Amino acid sequence: MLFADRLERRFGAARALRGVSLSVHAGECHLILGPNGAGKSTLLRLLAGLARPTAGSVTRPGGRRSIGLLSHQSQLYGDLTAVENLTFTARLYGVSDPGGQARARLAAVGLAERADEPVRGLSRGMVQRVAIARALLHGPNVLLLDEPFTGLDPQSSELTLGLLAAEQAAGQALVLVTHDAQEAWELATHAHLLVRGSWAFGGPREASLDGFLRRCREALHG
Amino acid sequence: MGEFFRVALAVAAKDLRVEHRSKTALVSAIAFAALVLVIFNFARDAAAVSREALAPSVLWITFSFSGVIALNRSFALERENAALDGLLLAPVSRSALFLGKYLANLAFVFTVEAVALPLFVLFFGVDLTGSLGGIVLTAVLATTGFVAVGTVFAAMTVRTRFAELMLPLLVLPFLLPPVIGAVQVTARLLAGRPLSEIAGWLRILGFYDLVFVTLCLLLFPPLMDE
Amino acid sequence: MTETPAGRRATRRGLGIVALGLLGLAGVYVLALRYTPMERFQGLPQKIFYVHVPAAWSAMLAFSLVGIASALYLWLRDPRLDLFAESAAEVGLIFSMVMLTTGPLWGRPVWNTWWTWDARLTFTLILFFLFLGYRALRGALQDPGERARFSAVVGILGLVLVPFVHLTVYLFRTLHPQPIVLKPSSPSLPGEMLRTLLVSVGVYTVLLLGFVMTRYGLGAQARLEGGEDAR
Numbered sequence: 283m284l285f286a287d288r289l290e291r292r293f294g295a296a297r298a299l300r301g302v303s304l305s306v307h308a309g310e311c312h313l314i315l316g317p318n319g320a321g322k323s324t325l326l327r328l329l330a331g332l333a334r335p336t337a338g339s340v341t342r343p344g345g346r347r348s349i350g351l352l353s354h355q356s357q358l359y360g361d362l363t364a365v366e367n368l369t370f371t372a373r374l375y376g377v378s379d380p381g382g383q384a385r386a387r388l389a390a391v392g393l394a395e396r397a398d399e400p401v402r403g404l405s406r407g408m409v410q411r412v413a414i415a416r417a418l419l420h421g422p423n424v425l426l427l428d429e430p431f432t433g434l435d436p437q438s439s440e441l442t443l444g445l446l447a448a449e450q451a452a453g454q455a456l457v458l459v460t461h462d463a464q465e466a467w468e469l470a471t472h473a474h475l476l477v478r479g480s481w482a483f484g485g486p487r488e489a490s491l492d493g494f495l496r497r498c499r500e501a502l503h504g
Numbered sequence: 505m506g507e508f509f510r511v512a513l514a515v516a517a518k519d520l521r522v523e524h525r526s527k528t529a530l531v532s533a534i535a536f537a538a539l540v541l542v543i544f545n546f547a548r549d550a551a552a553v554s555r556e557a558l559a560p561s562v563l564w565i566t567f568s569f570s571g572v573i574a575l576n577r578s579f580a581l582e583r584e585n586a587a588l589d590g591l592l593l594a595p596v597s598r599s600a601l602f603l604g605k606y607l608a609n610l611a612f613v614f615t616v617e618a619v620a621l622p623l624f625v626l627f628f629g630v631d632l633t634g635s636l637g638g639i640v641l642t643a644v645l646a647t648t649g650f651v652a653v654g655t656v657f658a659a660m661t662v663r664t665r666f667a668e669l670m671l672p673l674l675v676l677p678f679l680l681p682p683v684i685g686a687v688q689v690t691a692r693l694l695a696g697r698p699l700s701e702i703a704g705w706l707r708i709l710g711f712y713d714l715v716f717v718t719l720c721l722l723l724f725p726p727l728m729d730e
Numbered sequence: 731m732t733e734t735p736a737g738r739r740a741t742r743r744g745l746g747i748v749a750l751g752l753l754g755l756a757g758v759y760v761l762a763l764r765y766t767p768m769e770r771f772q773g774l775p776q777k778i779f780y781v782h783v784p785a786a787w788s789a790m791l792a793f794s795l796v797g798i799a800s801a802l803y804l805w806l807r808d809p810r811l812d813l814f815a816e817s818a819a820e821v822g823l824i825f826s827m828v829m830l831t832t833g834p835l836w837g838r839p840v841w842n843t844w845w846t847w848d849a850r851l852t853f854t855l856i857l858f859f860l861f862l863g864y865r866a867l868r869g870a871l872q873d874p875g876e877r878a879r880f881s882a883v884v885g886i887l888g889l890v891l892v893p894f895v896h897l898t899v900y901l902f903r904t905l906h907p908q909p910i911v912l913k914p915s916s917p918s919l920p921g922e923m924l925r926t927l928l929v930s931v932g933v934y935t936v937l938l939l940g941f942v943m944t945r946y947g948l949g950a951q952a953r954l955e956g957g958e959d960a961r
Contacts (some may be wrong), residue, residue: 293809293874321544332592333730346595355586359518373514374594376507396515416590653887656739660880664870674863674884676858684902704842704903712894719890726804730875 283308283343283455284329284424291324298324299479302338304457306424311446311456311469313487316476317502325476326351326428329457338433342424347375351423354429356413360402364388364412367401368419375420377401387415391445412446419434424455431465439465463498467491475501508603511596515604520611522581529577530615537570537620541627546603553639555628558626560690564622564646567686568679571613571619571647572672578609579662592728602724606717613651617643635693638702640690645709652720653678659727673679678716686708737826737954739949752869761926761949771864780926782882784934788860790892791856791937792822796864797889800882812878813953815885816868821938823861826854834901849903856895 284306287293289329296399306312316322329340330351344350351357359366365384372380388397390413401409410430417425430446431439447469450456458466463473467487474484475498482501488494544562545555582588591601608665621639625632632639654675661670686709689702762780799815800810833851834844845851864884871877 293878296874327730330593331588346593349593351589351593353589354587355589357579357587357590358585359522359587360584361522361581362518366521370514370518371590371594374591374596375510376510558924599911607776656883660867660883661870663876663880666870670867670870672861673866677859677863677895678887678891680856681898684898688902688905708894708898708901715890716887718929719887722806723886725805729879729880 283348285341285343286325286329286338287389288340289325289328289340289469291321291328291334292336296348297479299335301330301480302388302472302476303481304329306455306457308455310471311450311458311466312462313466313470313473314457314459314472315461315463315498316477316482317346319478320476321441321479321498322476323428324361325424326353326457326459330426344423348423350420350425352413352417352425352427352430353477355430357411358400358401358409358416359402363398363400364393364404365397366414367412368416371416377420378437388412388418391415392441399404402420407434407441409466410434410442411445414442420421423453424457425449427456431459431460431462442452443469465495466490477501508600511594511600512603512607515591516607516611519578519581519605519608523608523612524579527634530612533570533574533612533616534572537566537616538623540566540569540621541620545627545699547595548640550628552660556630558696559628559630559694561623562628562689563621563690564683565615565687566620566624566645567647568650568683570616571651572609572675573677574612574616575609575651575658576662576667576671578605578612578655578668579658582728583662598725599622599721601728601729605659606652606720609651609655609658610648611720614644615645617647619661630694633721634696638664638693638699639690640692642669642686642709643705645706647688647711649682649713652717655723656720656727682709685712737947737950738787740950743942744942744944744947747936748944749940751933751937752939754929754936758926758930760887760931761929770879778876780930782833782850783927784827784931785825785832786854787931788934789822789829789854789861790828791935792818792825793857793860793892794889795942796822796861796885800885800889803878804886809874809878809953810950812882813949814942814946815882817942817949819864819881820853820945821866823858823939823940824941826858826861830858832839847903849900853896857892857959862890864888924956934952 286302286304289299289302290297298420300327302321303311314322314325324333328335330349331340331342331346332351355395359370362370365381365388368384368387369380372383377383377481385394385397388394393411393415396404396408401412404412413465425446427446430442434442443466446456446466450469457470458469460466470487472485473487473494475482483497542560544558544566548558579588582591592598621643624630654671657671658676661667661674664670685705689705689709692702758780762777780936795818796815799811799818803811803815830851837846838844838897864881867884868881871880
């Protein structure tokens with residue numbers, strides 16, 4: 283679904299990423315953790331195709347349209363309604379029946395009644411749901427998420443978790459960058475720690491969250 | 505090819521829809537143009553300089569400055585929620601994205617000019633019979649060029665702290681050729697000179713447009729390519 | 731404080747070339763003042779011509795270097811090309827500032843005016859603003875990759891603009907003739923004047939390249955230190 287091979291990202295002497303590889307397959311959920319400045323957001327941008335690696339490569343068997351991105355900013359136009367936002371995205375991706383698909387996706391995240399309101403007036407949790415609907419609209423098979431639970435109230439977090447779990451069950455692959463391993467632990471099939479631009483460790487998720495956190499602490503302070 | 509224009513039109517339509525929703529920017533830009541015209545009426549020694557003598561310069565300074573002011577918003581709206589990422593993520597040509605932005609900006613600036621022109625006629629007592637067609641043609645030719653360059657620069661300056669200052673600083677040198685040409689043409693048109701005399705200037709304007717619109721279309725993808 | 735060997739070398743070589751250029755400049759002054767005939771109508775002040783024309787030429791050369799390095803950077807994405815463009819732009823900015831301030835200083839005693847829209851002065855003024863805009867944009871952007879890409883586009887667009895400005899300003903001037911200043915009145919330059927001019931152009935080019943190289947070397951060192959601090 284998505285393969286990154288020895289990615290490097292630098293400008294001149296300053297290096298943000300070095301030797302980062304990742305293989306993502308259907309139904310997997312990869313958690314990426316790391317301290318601030320480790321390069322997590324840079325990695326996500328490279329995986330999404332928003333930035334070019336200085337060395338190494340990213341392979342997307344399904345092309346750029348197989349990727350969806352949910353970043354901590356909504357990528358929506360505040361003055362437009364949810365439907366208008368999604369219809370525009372549908373048009374951009376060449377989805378047939380853009381308006382109909384837009385409404386359908388919004389209904390799927392439970393926002394059918396608020397679909398015709400300007401996004402600016404929606405709560406953070408609702409905006410998140412619109413953003414998820416938007417990210418999934420064109421039918422990607424890999425969803426990249428940059429700290430999707432940050433700033434959400436517990437209810438919205440629950441809802442988001444539910445949506446993501448459903449997607450994963452349907453075969454969607456997820457790559458989730460987060461500060462908090464606990465929030466998405468139940469979804470995760472793999473967990474990785476990124477420190478100063480390269481992997482400290484990573485692989486299939488171990489059974490115990492505490493064990494994982496202990497390994498993280500050791501890697502950061504060792 | 506069809507997809508290229510489909511994407512461009514979708515982006516342009518989206519921009520215009522956003523603009524239509526609040527209308528603040530358009531009204532402000534038109535008000536700005538009107539105010540500039542008013543100031544020009546008083547910013548002269550009425551005994552020494554007639555309104556007619558200044559008319560071509562006034563028209564073109566008003567058009568170009570209002571145009572430049574209007575360009576910032578086109579990427580400011582993309583910045584708000586990182587919407588630009590959404591555009592760049594899509595499997596579409598970045599040149600098509602640029603074309604959409606450019607077309608929306610053109611529509612915006614043409615609208616401002618379309619309102620400013622009658623105001624100009626009103627305030628400066630200029631007689632446009634016989635020259636209206638020529639002036640509109642000149643406006644289209646001159647505006648087409650600098651809006652293209654301005655759109656590219658707006659994409660850049662929106663990332664800086666002093667975008668409102670940076671954008672004019674960068675764009676104004678690019679206004680020199682179109683403004684010089686447009687003023688020459690306008691002055692001759694108002695004086696009733698035949699079109700053949702100004703054909704040379706119009707050709708220069710056209711050539712400027714061709715070169716810079718093409719260059720901007722080609723440079724936008726590497727500009728966005730992180 | 732570590733220094734990259736390449737950076738240090740460039741700085742050293744650059745300074746060497748600058749020293750050579752400065753010697754050459756002294757030579758040009760001697761050449762112009764002692765060994766070149768006096769111009770019939772304008773007299774001594776005309777000799778500024780041998781400094782003014784090459785200065786304008788150097789500013790244009792610097793800008794061309796910026797434009798070409800910018801185009802190459804967008805294609806190859808080598809940060810060294812970006813550094814080169816940055817260096818050429820800074821040197822070009824200084825050259826054009828010097829030219830624009832010395833011109834009026836010389837012109838005032840002779841023509842009783844601080845500024846004329848003389849072709850060379852006008853042209854250098856536009857270049858000055860393009861250099862300034864380029865520099866201002868760079869200063870306003872933090873991310874090095876963004877700074878490099880964005881200023882590269884400005885560099886390329888600016889270079890393409892130059893012939894258009896040249897053409898329209900020239901046409902404007904033929905409609906509103908302005909006094910032709912500083913140029914010898916004869917249609918073609920007599921041999922000795924041409925010789926002095928060419929020597930001067932050569933010296934200025936050497937100076938330009940020396941300064942650009944020095945600036946490049948200093949910039950390379952600064953970047954390395956900056957890069958390490960950022961980590």
